Amino acid sequence: MSSMIEVKHVEKSFGHLKVINDCSFDIEKGSITGMIGPNGAGKSTIFNIIAGTIPLDSGQILLDGEDVSSLTANQLFNQGLLRTFQIAHEFSQMTALENLMMVPPNQLGENIFNTWLKPKQVMAQELEVRQKAQEVIQYIGLDHVKNELAGNLSGGQKKLLELGRTMMTDAKVVLLDEVAAGVNRTLLKDLTDNILRMNRELGITFLVIEHDMDMIAKLCDPVIVLAQGSVMVEGAIEDIRNNQKVVEAYFGNDAA
Template identity: 70%
Template structure:
């Protein structure tokens, strides 16, 4: 399958500690690819290198064949590479709906000239953004709390809102960082369902870091296993969970 993300022989060290060690991965376009590994394997660092929060010491990151290694997170966002965070980054004093409406870039109301001299254009654009935000908040199952302050939402609802914010842009790839953390089982089912729908109905590609192995098993194929900053193996979750080296490194010597 055609790769949408390629990480090519990337290295990253902090002081004298090499965290990512000559690491190469590919994420196929249209896939939901999982990434697992023991604590300290380098998962979060590799995520940050792909998202642009960190720059590699060597190696390259490509998006649809384009070298984006030197681009800022903002520039990558404009190219359709988005990420969510383990701890939701909502605007707590704005409503859930307003949080979604904040996402689209380059809105005409952001410039003083357009606000003063082209108010009709601003109103029309705002109405379109609001219409889209209402569609998205209904899609993710939060319509009933659309006017609630985002800071008052439950942890699971905030994760759904994070996922919804990716839908307010022309996303190509979404990096999901521990999206199941702190989410109850009911809302986790909603999250999994929404991710599958975005993948199947809208063509989103996902790269998922997750400790919840049930979620990985339900969502991801293939699964990449990192250990000591390098790829240990890649394959279907059944093969991963039955690999003796993975069991030793990730499960502490036990498949339980």
Template identity: 75%
Template sequence: MSTIIEVSHVYKAFGGLSVLDDCSIKVEEGSITGMIGPNGAGKTTLFNIIAGNLPLDSGRVRFNGEDITNMPANELFHKGLLRTFQIAHEFSNMTALENLMMVPPRQLGENLFHTWFKHTEVRQQENDVRQRALEVIDFIGLSHVRNELAGNLSGGQKKLLELGRTMMADARVVLLDEIAAGVNRTLLGDLVANIERLNRERGYTFLVIEHDMDMIARLCDPVIVLAQGHVMMEGTIEEVRNNPQVIEAYFGAPTE
């Protein structure tokens, strides 16, 4: 596998407090890579830097060999690099299906000129987008709530909807930020299964921040451990679980 995301010697501070200090990671194309660490380790800050939501102070970020350091999120979206959030960001007053239909960029109907003079083309594109959205909502198992306002969905259903939106954007890499948070075990199983299917059948690469270690164990190889703003170790979940430094970082005392 080739490296699709490379973070090199990144430093980020807030008000003089260092959050990331000489942090470097690599994510291999086609992998589901986990990222864990105690609270305050810098995981979300690193996610925000990779996704273009936060500028770094020094260091470099590359995506598929291209330098994307401090490139804004909207440009990264068009390159196929997307992120989800711990709290889902749905359009609450639109239906689940409409939320998916909003995603594809550069739709003809966004231009007033086209709606007046190219209404046939606009209608055809809308039909194509709708059909694709129907396929995606069936894939993620939300067909039964496709006409429900997204704001009325459960937390788990909203997380599934966010995953569906990445499919509407033809993502290459998806950054998943605590996707298990607030999700019941049944829907969490659906989420994990969909992530596995997207990785296996569509070649998605995932970088996953998660505190649910059972989910990390099922999904992720390798697992990167962050502590105090830098990488402590990288390995399989078993290597991570049995590493005394990792245990000390999480529980604050060395093993006997």
């Protein structure tokens, strides 16, 4: 297997506080890689650096072999790297189906002049996008609420919708931020099953930051443990759970 993402000697400080310290790891193509660590370990910071939300101070990020260290989130989106958020970011006054239709970039209808000069092309493209959205919303199991305002969906349904939005593009890799947060157990199973299907059937690579260890155990191999801004250990979840250094990092030196 080759690497989809390579994080090389990345460092990041905020003022005098160094949050990421010589951090290096690879995300293999086709994997579902988990990232865990105690509070303050730097998980969110390295996640946001990879996603292009905040700049790194030094080091390098490669996406599918290409240096993307200086690219913004919008530029990374066009390169096939997408992310979800711990709190879903839906267009609350649009339907679930319309939320999906908003995702594909560079739609002809976004330019008002095209609606006058190229109405047939605009309509044809919109039909294609709608058909794709119909397929995606059925795939993720939200067809029954496709005409419901997204703001009225439950927390779990909004997370599913965010996952569906990643399918409206040619995503190579998806970063999942606390996808289990605020989701009931039934919809959490739907989320987990959809991630596994997208990985298996569509070949999408995932990096998952998550506190729900049962979800990490079901989804992720390998698992990266971050502590004090760098990688402590990496491996299968069974080995991680039995690693004394990991136990101490989470619970202190007095942990049994």
